[in-house]
Amino acid sequence: MEIERLVQTLSVEGHALARAAEEAGTEAKVPTCPGWQVRDLVRHTGMVHRWATAFVADGHTSYHPDEGLPDLDGAELLSWFREGHRRLVDTLSGAPADVECWSFLPAPSPLAFWARRQAHETTVHRVDAESALGGAPSAIAVDFAVDGIDEVLRGFHARPKSRVRTDAARVLRVRAEDTDAVWTVRLSSEPPACERGDTAEADCEVAGPAAALYLSLWNRRPFPRVAGDSSLATLWREKSAVTWG
Template sequence: MEITAHIDALRREGTLLADAAARTDLTAAVPTCPEWQLRDLVLHTGRVHRWAAATVRDGLPAPMDAERHQAIWGEEPDDADLVEWFRAGHAALVDTLTAAPADLDCWTFFPAPSPLAFWARRQAHETAVHRIDADAAAGTEGPHADPDFAQDGVDELLGAFAIPARSKVHSERRRTIQISASDGPGRWLVTIGPEPLTVERAERPADLTLTGPARDLYLLLWNRLPAGTGRVATAGDAALLDLWRETAVIG
């Protein structure tokens, strides 16, 4: 996906998140984030937006420290002001990414074609996943991700988040998961073993096969779609999906 497409997705998903929060009691539980109420979700995402915008705007060469985090977040808003506070931070992030130069030089936390490409993509999917959470708190499913964006999100999750040595997704013996989008070219072969997992953009027989629309694979792999809904077809060792759901957690 192009950088502009990621920024457009960020704009759309942030607006949907704010709209869901505006029509829902902020004390509502977030079923997809069991320890959170909706206010926690909105506060978290608003803080992430301010952190990302400051990193890009100021061209920070390294992660900011706790003191600077607090300075850019400011005082925690009251519930009455929380959604508008979120909207302001979201708009500032969209504007910052739109205005950033193509040769932006700043810190990122995994490889990407450029720092600008990294931040646009990461914030688009950060916001989209939490928009799904906000809709869950509101009791609605909300709009589906389009296939290209959903495949891109699966690719980011598998190709960047899941593969570092610190990942908790391990198995005593090597086993494989084949993930295949039924509405696009996305094909990923995930190998899980004692060592860090590996991901190939390939299609081969595997211990577990997951097949479905990209939008549902996106939800399932981000642990936002309960197993057994029938929206993703599974064949093979279902215990591998349980392993993923228990250990593939983004902190």
């Protein structure tokens, strides 16, 4: 996806997250993140925004630690979040296309990486904030959800730290039914190997609308449909969590 579109999505989603958090109240529980209250969600996402901004704004070419979580709550916390979100959007919007800085997943450029990563980070956490209000989350565009599925399967879980592994070789297929996007995920004792397309016979297929699959792969909702060996869908839900740090 184009960087401009990703940054615009980041802007919209950050504002929506703040609105939902304000409406729910920072003491509200977050059903999609068991054990968290809205204050935890806002602190975490605001910290990540500042952490990402520093790489692009300051040109860190190696890993740089975050600044930790703020001891803020209520209106003061939401103001802090909005300020950091605005700075991230402004930094990505104003950065030169050839900016050099550290990143941790394959991308056409560091700027493309950070725009994509923060757009998806903020979208998933916007859904978390809306879950504190109850009801269905706001819509996610099909092409953006497809891009997010790509990032999860071919980015995060291609890394050595992925725990989604099987003793014997197995194949998981992910099919977005409202578009032609299909992924084949080969599971083994090594990190998952994912490719686009229906390239191998699957032991299990998870299918549904792209936005629903996107949230399912981030463990925000059950898979819409599972066919074949459901233990692979269970494996995903039990082992795929991406943790901070």
